[in-house]
Amino acid sequence: MNTFLWxxxxxxxxxLMEFMxxxxxxxxxxxxxxxxxxxHHKKDHNSKFERNDLFGVKYAAISIFFVVxxxxxxxxxxxxxxxxxxxYGVAYFTVHDIFIHQRIKILRNIDxxxxxxxxxxxxxxxxxxxxxxxxxxxxxxxxxKYFK
Numbered sequence: 001m002n003t004f005l006w007x008x009x010x011x012x013x014x015x016l017m018e019f020m021x022x023x024x025x026x027x028x029x030x031x032x033x034x035x036x037x038x039x040h041h042k043k044d045h046n047s048k049f050e051r052n053d054l055f056g057v058k059y060a061a062i063s064i065f066f067v068v069x070x071x072x073x074x075x076x077x078x079x080x081x082x083x084x085x086x087x088y089g090v091a092y093f094t095v096h097d098i099f100i101h102q103r104i105k106i107l108r109n110i111d112x113x114x115x116x117x118x119x120x121x122x123x124x125x126x127x128x129x130x131x132x133x134x135x136x137x138x139x140x141x142x143x144x145k146y147f148k
Contacts, residue, residue, distance in 0.1 A: 006076075006079075009084070010080035010083055010087075013081045013085060014085075017084065017089075018088070030132075034131045036052060037051075038131070039051050040052035041130075048103070056093070059085060059089055063085035063086045063089065066082035066085065096122075099118075
């Protein structure tokens with residue numbers, strides 16, 4: 001197996017997950033699966049968990065599926081794809097759930113232009129508590145207008 005191809009597959013998978021996050025948020029979460037996502041915009045419970053967390057479970061299952069393909073069927077692409085999805089999930093959880101929403105009370109005092117812009121953009125998205133009119137973007141591809 002070519003190491004360069006393996007690492008390239010992992011990085012490409014990670015980058016494609018940014019598109020998948022944007023796409024699934026805009027067309028699935030704010031679309032036909034809004035009933036699972038709406039508690040993320042408007043809390044209607046006292047639990048630390050949200051129905052919205054099921055989307056993370058779905059991507060974890062997809063990551064596991066690719067690792068199983070690698071292990072059981074000798075599909076060598078399965079491991080870098082599975083790890084790429086997993087690493088994106090870790091990055092997304094860290095940025096979105098820990099840094100932005102403070103579900104775990106760490107990373108509160110990060111003070112740089114990108115971090116402030118990311119928080120600002122996300123607040124504007126959450127300003128709309130309904131299914132429509134919520135501007136959607138990824139974790140990395142945030143419009144420049146938020147970085148003042």
